[in-house]
Amino acid sequence: MSTKEKIQEDLLVDTQEDKLNEIVLYNDEVNTFDYVIDTLIYACDHTPEQAEQCSILVHYKGQCTVKTGSYDDLEPRCSKLLQAGLSAEIV
Numbered sequence: 530m531s532t533k534e535k536i537q538e539d540l541l542v543d544t545q546e547d548k549l550n551e552i553v554l555y556n557d558e559v560n561t562f563d564y565v566i567d568t569l570i571y572a573c574d575h576t577p578e579q580a581e582q583c584s585i586l587v588h589y590k591g592q593c594t595v596k597t598g599s600y601d602d603l604e605p606r607c608s609k610l611l612q613a614g615l616s617a618e619i620v
Contacts, residue, residue, distance in 0.1 A: 552596040552607050555616040556587045565615065569595060572609035 552573070554565075562584050569580035573596045586593040595617070596606055603619050610617040 549597045550600050550603050550619050551594045552603050552610070552617055553592050553620055554583065554587050554595045554610065555618075556591045557616050560615060562588070564613075568610060568613045568615060572606050572613065 554569075560568075562581075565584040565587070566577065566580040569575045569583055570577060573580075575583065575595070583593050583595050595610075596603060600619065607617050607619050
C-alpha cells in the first residue's frame with residue numbers, strides 16, 4: 530500500500546466519523562419565552578443567554594438549531610424537549 534492510498538483512506542474514515550446531527554426547535558403558539566428558555570437550559574445545557582437567543586430566533590424565523598453533536602448525545606436531549614411540550618426533531 531502506498532503512502533498516498535493510506536492518507537486517502539484515513540481521510541475517508543475521519544470524514545465519516547465527523548458527521549454531526551442537529552436538534553432543530555420549531556416555533557409554536559403555546560409555550561412562553563420563559564418556558565422555552567428554561568427548557569433549553571435544562572435539556573441542552575444552554576447558558577441563559579444562549580437559550581434566550583435561540584428562543585428569539587425560533588420566534589422570528591420559525592425554527593433554530595439548538596444543539597449539534599452525535600445522535601447518541603442528541604437523542605435524550607430531544608426527548609426531553611418533546612416531553613416538555615416543545616416541537617423539535619433531530620436532523
